[in-house]
Amino acid sequence: QQQVKQSPQSLIVQKGGIPIINCAYENTAFDYFPWYQQFPGKGPALLIAIRPDVSEKKEGRFTISFNKSAKQFSLHIMDSQPGDSATYFCAASMKSNYQLIWGAGTKLIIKP
Amino acid sequence: DSGVTQTPKHLITATGQRVTLRCSPRSGDLSVYWYQQSLDQGLQFLIQYYNGEERAKGNILERFSAQQFPDLHSELNLSSLELGDSALYFCASGAAGGITGELFFGEGSRLTVL
Numbered sequence: 001q002q003q004v005k006q007s008p009q010s011l012i013v014q015k016g017g018i019p020i021i022n023c024a025y026e027n028t029a030f031d032y033f034p035w036y037q038q039f040p041g042k043g044p045a046l047l048i049a050i051r052p053d054v055s056e057k058k059e060g061r062f063t064i065s066f067n068k069s070a071k072q073f074s075l076h077i078m079d080s081q082p083g084d085s086a087t088y089f090c091a092a093s094m095k096s097n098y099q100l101i102w103g104a105g106t107k108l109i110i111k112p
Numbered sequence: 113d114s115g116v117t118q119t120p121k122h123l124i125t126a127t128g129q130r131v132t133l134r135c136s137p138r139s140g141d142l143s144v145y146w147y148q149q150s151l152d153q154g155l156q157f158l159i160q161y162y163n164g165e166e167r168a169k170g171n172i173l174e175r176f177s178a179q180q181f182p183d184l185h186s187e188l189n190l191s192s193l194e195l196g197d198s199a200l201y202f203c204a205s206g207a208a209g210g211i212t213g214e215l216f217f218g219e220g221s222r223l224t225v226l
Contacts (some may be wrong), residue, residue: 032212032213032214034214042220043114043218043220044215045114046216049213089154089155092213094212097210097214098160098167099157099212099214100145100157100212100215102154102157103157105154
């Protein structure tokens with residue numbers, strides 16, 4: 001119940017394409033769903049996050065779509081660029097137990 | 113720059129040795145988290161401290177220990193090192209009263225055990 005399942009494990013997309021990374025969860029008590037971006041040799045950095053009371057959030061070229069009934073959320077990257085090549089982690093947390101549950105990560109490569 | 117400082121950046125040591133990794137959280141952050149990331153792997157949560165007290169424990173080995181000091185910096189001690197302990201060790205901090213899940217990561221300490 002505490003797991004967050006992330007797919008795919010790796011993804012290769014041509015420049016300008018729209019990579020989509022999916023995550024699913026079981027515990028309906030989760031109330032915050034962040035995405036982190038990690039470049040090789042660097043620490044993860046918070047990219048964008050959503051709460052379950054909204055179905056979509058956009059920040060620049062990054063969009064989170066949230067489906068509360070299906071207990072799924074996904075990250076879309078519009079007009080992807082080679083500089084977006086990184087590992088992306090979804091996560092879920094609930095304030096009541098202060099824990100952050102991580103997905104396994106998706107290694108994204110954007111080909112020029 | 114996340115504001116989280118980790119030292120050392122790189123460390124090479126031998127099996128059986130002990131090392132200490134240090135983390136200074138962002139100014140004002142009371143929570144410190146330690147994560148282990150092996151090559152091309154995900155993030156393994158080790159332990160969390162909040163204002164000097166242990167708050168949550170993950171898959172931390174008995175050979176590993178951590179503490180958070182009154183000035184809020186934290187240290188992760190790794191002893192009886194094995195080859196499999198080679199990894200990136202990240203520290204992250206979170207704001208007091210802030211959103212659980214909004215973490216700020218340091219650049220990591222890369223440990224190589226030979």
